[in-house]
Amino acid sequence: MNDSMNRRDCLRMLGLSGASVGLSSLAAAPSSAQNPGESSGFESSVLASHKVQTNPAVATIVDGKVIQPRRELPVLDETDVLVVGGGSAGVVAAVAAQRTGARVTLVERYGHFGGLWTGGLVLLITGHIVKGGKQVCQGIGEEIMRRLDKMDGAIIDRRPGAKPTVDAEAAKYLMVEMIEEAGVQVFLHCWGVDAIVTGNAIRGAVFESKSGRQAILAKVVIDATGDGDVFAAAGAEFEHRSHNVGLVSRIGNLDRIDAAQAANAPKPKHIGQRTPVAGVNWVNMHGPEVDGLDVATLTRMEMSHRKFIWQNLQKNRSLPGHKQMYLVETAPQLGVRITRVLHGLNAVRLADLRAGTRFADVVGVGGADGGNHGEWQIPYGALVPTKIDNVLAAGRCIDAEMSMADLIRLIPNCFVTGHAAGVAAAVAVQDRCLPRQVDVAKVQKILRQQEAYLG
Amino acid sequence: MNRQAEAKAFPNPARTREQRRRRPLARGVCLILAVLALWPLLPGSFTPALVPALSPFVTIGTILATRSLHFLAWLGLAVGLIVLIRRRFFCHWACPVGLCLDGAGRLGRRLGRRRPRRPHLGPWIVLAALGGACLGHPLLLWLDPLARFAGVFGPWNQHARPAVVISAAGFLAIVALGLFWPGLWCSRICPLGAFQDLLFLLPRSCRSWLRGKTGNPQEAEASAPLPRRMLLGAVAGASWVGAVSLVRPTRPRPLRPPGAVDEPAFTGVCTRCGNCVRACPSGVIERDPGRHGWATLLTPVLHFRVDYCREDCVRCTEVCPTGALGRIPAAKKADVRLGVPRVDMDVCLLAEDRECSACKSRCPYDAIRYVFSATDYTLTPRIDMEKCTGCGACEAACPAAPRKAIVICPL
Numbered sequence: 001m002n003d004s005m006n007r008r009d010c011l012r013m014l015g016l017s018g019a020s021v022g023l024s025s026l027a028a029a030p031s032s033a034q035n036p037g038e039s040s041g042f043e044s045s046v047l048a049s050h051k052v053q054t055n056p057a058v059a060t061i062v063d064g065k066v067i068q069p070r071r072e073l074p075v076l077d078e079t080d081v082l083v084v085g086g087g088s089a090g091v092v093a094a095v096a097a098q099r100t101g102a103r104v105t106l107v108e109r110y111g112h113f114g115g116l117w118t119g120g121l122v123l124l125i126t127g128h129i130v131k132g133g134k135q136v137c138q139g140i141g142e143e144i145m146r147r148l149d150k151m152d153g154a155i156i157d158r159r160p161g162a163k164p165t166v167d168a169e170a171a172k173y174l175m176v177e178m179i180e181e182a183g184v185q186v187f188l189h190c191w192g193v194d195a196i197v198t199g200n201a202i203r204g205a206v207f208e209s210k211s212g213r214q215a216i217l218a219k220v221v222i223d224a225t226g227d228g229d230v231f232a233a234a235g236a237e238f239e240h241r242s243h244n245v246g247l248v249s250r251i252g253n254l255d256r257i258d259a260a261q262a263a264n265a266p267k268p269k270h271i272g273q274r275t276p277v278a279g280v281n282w283v284n285m286h287g288p289e290v291d292g293l294d295v296a297t298l299t300r301m302e303m304s305h306r307k308f309i310w311q312n313l314q315k316n317r318s319l320p321g322h323k324q325m326y327l328v329e330t331a332p333q334l335g336v337r338i339t340r341v342l343h344g345l346n347a348v349r350l351a352d353l354r355a356g357t358r359f360a361d362v363v364g365v366g367g368a369d370g371g372n373h374g375e376w377q378i379p380y381g382a383l384v385p386t387k388i389d390n391v392l393a394a395g396r397c398i399d400a401e402m403s404m405a406d407l408i409r410l411i412p413n414c415f416v417t418g419h420a421a422g423v424a425a426a427v428a429v430q431d432r433c434l435p436r437q438v439d440v441a442k443v444q445k446i447l448r449q450q451e452a453y454l455g
Numbered sequence: 456m457n458r459q460a461e462a463k464a465f466p467n468p469a470r471t472r473e474q475r476r477r478r479p480l481a482r483g484v485c486l487i488l489a490v491l492a493l494w495p496l497l498p499g500s501f502t503p504a505l506v507p508a509l510s511p512f513v514t515i516g517t518i519l520a521t522r523s524l525h526f527l528a529w530l531g532l533a534v535g536l537i538v539l540i541r542r543r544f545f546c547h548w549a550c551p552v553g554l555c556l557d558g559a560g561r562l563g564r565r566l567g568r569r570r571p572r573r574p575h576l577g578p579w580i581v582l583a584a585l586g587g588a589c590l591g592h593p594l595l596l597w598l599d600p601l602a603r604f605a606g607v608f609g610p611w612n613q614h615a616r617p618a619v620v621i622s623a624a625g626f627l628a629i630v631a632l633g634l635f636w637p638g639l640w641c642s643r644i645c646p647l648g649a650f651q652d653l654l655f656l657l658p659r660s661c662r663s664w665l666r667g668k669t670g671n672p673q674e675a676e677a678s679a680p681l682p683r684r685m686l687l688g689a690v691a692g693a694s695w696v697g698a699v700s701l702v703r704p705t706r707p708r709p710l711r712p713p714g715a716v717d718e719p720a721f722t723g724v725c726t727r728c729g730n731c732v733r734a735c736p737s738g739v740i741e742r743d744p745g746r747h748g749w750a751t752l753l754t755p756v757l758h759f760r761v762d763y764c765r766e767d768c769v770r771c772t773e774v775c776p777t778g779a780l781g782r783i784p785a786a787k788k789a790d791v792r793l794g795v796p797r798v799d800m801d802v803c804l805l806a807e808d809r810e811c812s813a814c815k816s817r818c819p820y821d822a823i824r825y826v827f828s829a830t831d832y833t834l835t836p837r838i839d840m841e842k843c844t845g846c847g848a849c850e851a852a853c854p855a856a857p858r859k860a861i862v863i864c865p866l
């Protein structure tokens with residue numbers, strides 16, 4: 001093929017579609033390979049000059065419709081367990097599966113771990129204690145809390161009756177440490193966009209990144225995307241829900257409020273709760289109830305919330321004695337609470353919480369927000385789709401009825417479902433069976449060995 | 456009641472040896488059955504109601520007051536029919552309280568106590584109750600010994616304890632009376648006994664009165680004071696009720712269990728037997744330890760500290776012996792409104808941007824929505840009053856402490 005023809009062709013197509021997807025020629029090198037241009041000096045070097053990407057499958061317009069032709073995707077990695085989403089559920093799932101003996105690859109859309117817990121600045125750990133004060137979130141979740149406890153300024157209020165609050169950066173650091181210790185293969189800045197499916201079974205997932213569109217093949221996939229992106233793409237049944245979408249922020253210098261001046265002033269609004277950093281509060285936001293899967297809505301939310309946070313700060317600063325107050329940051333991630341919820345073999349139900357139902361296939365125990373009720377069990381069936389194989393849900397997108405969704409999505413409960421999904425996926429790989437046929441007794445045994453609490 | 460009538464009613468030297476053996480035996484069996492029914496260890500949803508419902512005094516008092524027939528009213532009416540013919544039949548053969556008092560009296564006599572000469576209060580109590588009942592509020596119905604006996608049984612938890620102690624003290628006071636003044640309660644005070652006397656004597660006194668006092672002089676003597684006294688007592692009771700009903704209650708009315716009759720009548724019709732408190736599977740009924748004044752002392756009030764009034768449960772209405780809690784079909788439970796929720800945004804966690812959906816997610820009727828305000832940027836719970844029954848699920852679930860942000864208030 002003529003090289004110059006190819007370049008012209010390519011440029012024309014890029015111009016037509018306005019898209020710059022499919023930079024597949026750069027994508028072949030796995031991260032472990034020696035990367036050219038990586039040096040210790042402060043310099044920049046040319047990696048390739050006059051380069052034109054070969055993209056035979058660039059999107060184009062056919063009959064007024066944007067069409068993406070069929071194309072072969074480079075396989076970035078082949079692994080036992082692929083965890084999509086590096087939030088609180090995904091990280092715990094990856095660590096658990098690796099510790100159980102599986103080869104694990106974790107992909108995360110942002111540059112850090114922790115998802116909404118850290119990137120969403122939902123710094124609060126709540127929902128791990130039940131009436132009477134017992135902590136039901138054990139295992140890797142408790143390990144995270146314990147290790148944060150040993151770090152300086154990483155977690156506060158880790159005492160009975162209080163709700164622990166973490167420092168997002170400390171949590172991000174700790175998760176890097178734990179992922180590296182476990183030996184999990186990680187790809188950050190990597191957005192899972194599609195599932196690879198043969199028949200009824202998921203074989204892996206497709207990712208979009210600066211390296212282009214790539215595939216990772218796996219024996220079992222754990223969907224810890226929060227939005228159920230992978231199981232939905234694979235054709236699993238789910239419920240699409242709306243919930244409040246907010247934007248969390250942190251404000252500082254609260255320790256520099258002039259108490260004498262502020263004494264007779266009206267109270268500032270939306271000033272949140274304390275964090276491990278002195279004088280800094282994290283400020284939660286509910287926001288309106290919207291569809292968290294609609295990009296136009298998400299854009300609108302982000303912009304209007306950002307305006308409100310700034311304007312509210314100005315109002316607060318104008319109060320006597322509050323001059324020093326400032327906005328530390330707004331969360332990198334928009335606070336999407338619930339979107340897709342899996343339709344699983346079983347579900348987490350309020351009636352079971354009330355009745356204290358004990359499931360034979362229990363893989364985790366959830367607690368109470370505020371400790372005003374007893375423990376409730378999470379059945380393995382709530383993680384398993386009804387029809388699609390080789391995929392398990394973890395985190396807020398497991399099957400839970402509306403009334404339980406606000407408990408399921410709390411950080412410690414994401415630790416718990418992540419831990420369960422990780423161990424179950426590893427057992428399925430070891431026993432060469434489908435996740436739905438996994439020996440739950442074995443999963444429970446391993447979970448208990450890993451100090452999880454199963455009631 | 457004259458001395459002869461009394462002699463007929465109480466330790467009767469002339470009674471046969473047969474009776475002497477059989478009566479305590481029958482009453483003992485009744486005592487055991489009563490305890491089993493109230494515990495409740497007998498099968499059947501309404502068994503706890505059987506014991507207080509046996510009293511014709513309570514039955515007729517409530518029929519007059521509520522102008523309706525309770526589903527167990529036939530029990531009290533049947534006992535009433537028997538005592539029309541056999542004087543104080545219930546006292547002699549069934550009364551579990553009488554058996555306890557006999558024991559106490561025997562002990563008292565051994566300690567040298569004697570039956571004092573005291574005026575007959577029983578008939579006055581009965582007549583005042585019936586007079587009040589005609590105006591919808593039977594006074595002193597709660598003095599019924601079977602209700603006081605039932606009131607001893609109760610849940611023994613931290614919150615219920617004061618009320619159970621007060622209620623048990625009432626029964627112990629009756630037993631103490633029996634110990635210090637043997638026979639005083641049964642012959643002079645007990646409204647159930649006095650009512651039986653009344654039922655037995657009234658037809659006879661009327662007959663003799665119609666005959667122009669020409670009949671049996673003994674019977675005439677026994678019955679002569681009755682009509683006048685009856686009139687006086689009934690008028691006293693009715694006028695008291697009338698006077699009280701003119702005074703508007705100043706305290707907020709308490710939150711009542713489902714099916715409760717209207718408020719001023721409730722305190723009269725309720726015998727404070729505690730059946731509903733024991734029957735409630737969620738434990739949301741407690742006996743008022745005096746928070747709403749003397750008139751409502753020990754009456755059932757709802758609290759939603761930890762649990763709520765279940766959407767399919769009507770247990771309390773099944774065990775109420777008087778109809779103070781009217782029967783409700785379980786299917787109609789959602790139509791019964793217990794109270795109205797009030798939201799206090801000063802303590803609601805949503806106002807502080809806290810992540811909380813406790814009241815919304817626990818509402819069994821899906822009556823709560825959170826409304827977002829674009830100006831304040833906060834959520835506020837909004838209640839659909841069409842759907843809300845005031846079951847208290849929201850209040851029970853509310854994590855705000857020490858004051859709950861959503862509280863059910865009386866209608």
